[in-house]
Amino acid sequence: MARDPLVVFTPSGRRGHFPIGTPVVEAARRLGVDIDSVCGGRGLCGRCQIRPSVGEFAKHGIVSRAENLSPLNDVERRYDAKRGLGPGQRLSCQTQVLGDLVVDVPPDSQVHKQLVRKRAEVRDIELDPAIRLHYVEVDPPDMHTPSGDLERLLKALKAQWGLDSLDCDLRVLQTLQPVLRAGNWKVTVAIHRAQVLITVWPGFHDAAYGVAVDVGSTTIAAHLCNLSSGAVVASAGTMNPQIRFGEDLMSRVSYVMMNPGGEVQLTAAVREAIDALLREVAADAGIDKNDILNVVFVGNPIMHHLLLGISPVELGGAPFALAVNSGLTFWASEIGLSELNRGARVYTLPCIAGHVGADTAGVILSESPHLGTDITLIVDVGTNAEIVLGNKDRLLACSSPTGPAFEGAQISCGQRAAPGAIERVRIDPETLEPRFKVIGCELWSNEAGFDEAIRHIGVTGICGSGIIEVLAEMFLTGILLGDGTIDGAMAARSPRIQADGRTFSYLLHAGTPEIRILQTDVRAIQLAKAALYAGARLLMDRLGIDTVDRIVLAGAFGSHIDVKYAMILGMIPDCDLARVFSAGNAAGTGARIALLNQRARDEIAEIVRRVEKIETAVEPRFQEHFVEAMNIPHKSAPYPHLAAAVPLPAARAHTREDTSDTPGGGRRRRRRRETT
C-alpha cells in the first residue's frame, strides 16, 4: 500500500492517515479526539479503551480488519486480568495502527463524557471536573544537577502532561519526599483547575471523589460523586442541627442578634453535621475519605454565610447586605472539614442578592434559563420564594416573602410533609364530599382497605401540597369564592361546611385529630400565594411580558405539588400546563454540575454578574401586585391555558359583610364587594 493507513474515529468522525506502528492513542491525540487517560499511556488506568469496528466502510472507502490493529500485548493482558477490558475493547495506548481502521471511542473513554440527566428537558452534564489526576514518572535526584523533589515533579508534569506554572500547597511538600520514594519516583498527583498541585499519592492512584452539598435550613443533603465517571456513588441527608437555635432562618438570625458571637455556635453545628455527612457518604460508598478532593456547596445566603463563618446579622435586616456574593474557592480545612484529603478544596456557588442565594445560583445552573430563547419562570418555594425569570438575553431574580404557610406552618392543621400528612385531596362537585391520600399510604381515603392501611400511620395533619389541593378543589367546587371566603351559603348543601364564629370552615377529615380548613388557613395561603405571584409579576413587568413560555417549580415543595392546582390557586401565572415542570432539588443538582464541570463555575459567575437583582421590598408595584393577587386565581390576570384545561367556576360575588377575616395582618378595613 503506497499510502499510510487511514484511521477514522467514531463518534467524532475525525480521520487522518498515520504511519504503520503509530499508537492509536497518539493518532487520536493528533486528531484532537477526546480520549481519557490518567496514567499517560502506561497501560495502568484503562481509561483510554477503544473498540475497533470491523467491516467494510463504504462511506470512508476502507475495510477495517481485526488484523489492522496490533495483537493484544502483555500490558493489555495484565490489565485485562487485573481490572478487565470492556468487551471487544483494547487499550489505545498499547495498540498500534497496522492498516486502515475504524475505531470507536466509547463514552466511558472520553474525557468530557456527557452525563445524561433523568429529566429530558434539561441539558446533560459534560464531565470536566475541577480536579484531575495525573500519573507521572519523576527523575530521581542527581547530585550532578541538584534540584528539589518538587521541581523535578513539576518538570515531569510539564513534560508528560503539558501542565505548566503549577503552584503547590505547602502541605503537599510536607509529605512529598516520602511519597516519591514510596512510589519509587512514580506518583499520582491531583491538580486543581490546572493550577495547583493539591495532593500526591505513591504509584498509580485512580480514585478521586467530590461531594455536592445542599445546605438547607431544614435538611442538609450530600451526594458523593466519582470525579472520573461522574456517577453519584452515595447520597445522604441529615437534619440541619441549627434547628435547635431556631426553626426558621429568621429565628436563627435573631438568635445571633440576641447572643453576640452566637454565629460561632451555628457555624460549628452545621460544619459538624457536614463532616458527619461526609463520613457517612464515604462509608456508604466504601471509599477512602482521603480520596475526597472537592466539595461544592449551595445554600441560601444565611446558610452560606454561617457555613463560611460569617455572621448573618446583616442579612437579617435592610439593606440585606451580603458579605460576599462571588463564588469562593478555599481549602476544606478552612471551614473545619477535617474528614477529607488535606488538600481538598471547597467551592461555594455565588449568591445573587441578600435573599437570593447560592441555592438559586444552583437552580439556574440546573435549569439553564439563560441558554434558550423561551422565557422561563423558575420559582423555588420555601419560607421565601426565590424567583428567576428570563432567557438568554436577560435574566432577573428576586425573592418574595411568602412566609412558611406553604410548608404547613401557620395552617391550623398544617404539618411538614411526613407520614400521616394529607398530600392529595379531591372534592366531589356534587356531594362536596372529600377523598384524600396521606403520605405513607398508596390508597385514597375512599378506597377499600384505607383504614386498615393507615392504622399505624394515622391522619395527622395536612402538608403543603395537601393544603394547595384542598383549597383548589374547594374553589373548583364553589365552596371557596374567588375572594377567598368560604361560602357560608354552601352550608346548606353539605354538613362539611360549618359556621365557625363569623366565618365558615370545611371539615376535611372527622377523625382524631379533626382536619378542618379554617377561613384563617385560606387567608394564610392567600397571603403566601399572592406574595409569590407578585414577585413573579414584578419580574414580568420588568421584562415587559404578560406570559411566560415555561415554568419550573424547584425545591421539595415544587416537586410535591400538582402544578395544575398551584395554577388554579394563582400561585404562578398562566402557562401551558405541559410546559410546567417540577425540578426537584435543582439547587443540589446545580451543586453537582459545578462539582463535575469546572466551566460551570465560570458560567454561573458570569450569569450572576448579569442577573438583574430586584429587591421586592423597595418596589412600589410589588404591593399593588400583591393586593391584586389575593384573589383566586387572580383578580385581573387571565388564565387562558388553565381555563382550557380545567373548567374554572364562574366568578361569583361575595355578598356578606365581613371585617374579621381581612387579609393584611389584622388591619380592619371594609372590603369592597367583588363584582367581576
Place this chain on the structure above:
Amino acid sequence: MARDPLVVFTPSGRRGHFPIGTPVVEAARRLGVDIDSVCGGRGLCGRCQIRPSVGEFAKHGIVSRAENLSPLNDVERRYDAKRGLGPGQRLSCQTQVLGDLVVDVPPDSQVHKQLVRKRAEVRDIELDPAIRLHYVEVDPPDMHTPSGDLERLLKALKAQWGLDSLDCDLRVLQTLQPVLRAGNWKVTVAIHRAQVLITVWPGFHDAAYGVAVDVGSTTIAAHLCNLSSGAVVASAGTMNPQIRFGEDLMSRVSYVMMNPGGEVQLTAAVREAIDALLREVAADAGIDKNDILNVVFVGNPIMHHLLLGISPVELGGAPFALAVNSGLTFWASEIGLSELNRGARVYTLPCIAGHVGADTAGVILSESPHLGTDITLIVDVGTNAEIVLGNKDRLLACSSPTGPAFEGAQISCGQRAAPGAIERVRIDPETLEPRFKVIGCELWSNEAGFDEAIRHIGVTGICGSGIIEVLAEMFLTGILLGDGTIDGAMAARSPRIQADGRTFSYLLHAGTPEIRILQTDVRAIQLAKAALYAGARLLMDRLGIDTVDRIVLAGAFGSHIDVKYAMILGMIPDCDLARVFSAGNAAGTGARIALLNQRARDEIAEIVRRVEKIETAVEPRFQEHFVEAMNIPHKSAPYPHLAAAVPLPAARAHTREDTSDTPGGGRRRRRRRETT
C-alpha cells in the same frame, strides 16, 4: 499669563504645564513623579508631603514664589496639629498650582525610597514591599442594586487605586461586614503583591510591619521593619531551641532518623521560638502584633525544611535532595505563627541545593555578585561553608564540609565567641611571647589594667577568630611550619613551645584554664581551611580563573576574623586585601531586602535558577584540591597580593618523621618530606 504654569519636580527633574488649580499630587501623578500615598489624597496619611522651592530658577526660566502655591488649608492645619507637617512641607494632595513652581519631593515622600545601607560597597535597598496599605471609601449597600460588601470594596479599590482582579482571603470575609460598618464605609486594606486582599481595618490605618528572620542552627535573629519607611524598629535574637536535639545540623538530622516523627518536635521547637521572638520584637517596638503582615525567612536547607514542617532526613545523606528549592509564599498560620495578623504572609527565600540554602540566597541578594563584572567570591563559614563565585555572566555555588573547627569546636581550648574567649592574638617574632584580647575587654593582655579588667570575665578559651589569629601568628613567627607541624626545634627559643608526647604545643595563656594550642588543634583547622579553599578552588576551576577580584566573608565568623589572617592561613585564595570584605549577617540582610522589595523575590528566583550548582562530594578534583590546600597558606597556589602586604616566612622543610598527627581522620600513612 497666556501659558499654563510650569511645574518642575526635584530631584526627578520631571516637568510639565498644568492649569491653575491643579492639585500638586495630580501634576506629579501625570508626570509619573514617585509620590507616596496611603489615604489616596484625603489628607490623612501625610505621605505625600512636598516642599516648594522658592526662588529664581534660571535653568527652568521661572520664578517659583511661595504664593504660586495655594495657601495652607484646613485639612493641612488639622494634619499639622495632629501628626505634624515636616518643616516647610505641604500635603501635595491639598495644595494647588497657582503659578510656576519648583517642588521638591523629599525622600520620605517617595514610594520607592532608597534605603542607604551602612556598607558603602553594596547597593541600596529600594523600598517596594510586597504588602501595601490602601485607604478606600466604599459605597454602602443599596437595595436597588444589591451587591456583596466585598464586591463593593473591590469596586472601590479598582476605582480609587486601580487595583483589579483581586482575590480575598476567606478569613477577611469573616470580619469584613463589622469592619466596614465600624469604619463607616471607610477602611484601610492590606494587599499582597497587588493580588490578594489579606486584611482590613476600619477607618484610616497607617501601620504595616514585616519581620526578616534568619533561622540559624545556633541562633535565630529577627528584625522588625516598618514597611512604610523601611526602618528596622526592633531586633532580637534567641538560641535555636533545637539545640537540645543536637548541637549541630547533622546531629539533629540523626535525631530525626533515630526517632521517626522527631521532625515534629524540632519543627514545633523552632516555630515556638520564632513566635516568641515575634512577640518580643513587637513589644520592644511597642507595636500591635496585628500590624505585622509579612515574615521573610532565610536559613540553611535543614533549618528551612524543619521550619516548613518537612522532614530533613533526605538532606542527611546522598543525594541530599531538597523537598523544594523554590521560594514559597503562604500564610503565617500555616507554619503555626499565631502572633501576627491572621492574614499575614510568609515568604521563604529559595534554596539553591541540598547544602546551599535560603541563607545563601539571602547572601547573594545582599552582596549582589550577579550585578557586576568583578568576579566575586563569597564564603559563608559555618559547619559547612557555602561558597558562591561569579559575576553577572555566570554564578556558581557549592558547599564545602569544613566541619565545626572554625566555630571553636574540635579545638582543645575552643569555645563559642562569648565573653572570656580569646579573639585576637599577636606573637612577638623575637621573644615568641603572645599578647591577646578577650571578648568583653578592650585591653590587650600585656596592657596595664588587663588583669583587673578581666577579673569578672576570666580567660575561658579561644574562639574561632582567635584560633585563626594564633595559628597565623605562629606561622608568621616560624613556630608553625608550612605543613602544619608545630616546630619542635623552636622549643629551644621559648619555653612556650613544649613537647606534648610525640608532638609539640604552644602555650598561649598559663592561667586557669590553661590555653594551649595543640598539634591536633592545628590539624583540625588545617582540615577545615583546606576544605574551604578546595571548594572555592573548584568553582574557580569551573569558571576557568586563577584569581578573584573581590572576596566577601559572610556570617558571624566572617565578621569577626581579620581577613588578613584568614588569607595567611590560606582559607581563601589570594586577593587584594583592600577588596576583601566582611559582610556580617548577609543572609539576614538578604531576608530584609526580600521583605522590603518584592521584586527582589523575583530576582532571587531567577538567580537561583541559573546558579550552577556544584556538589563537591561528586567532584573528583575536590579531593585533589583539598590535599593540596592542607599546607599553609597553600602548597602550590601563589599569594602575590598577600606577600606584598605581609612578609611571609620562607618555606622550610619539615624534617621529622611523624605518623601520629597525620590529617585524614587517623589513617596512618607515611608523609613525604616537604622539599619546597
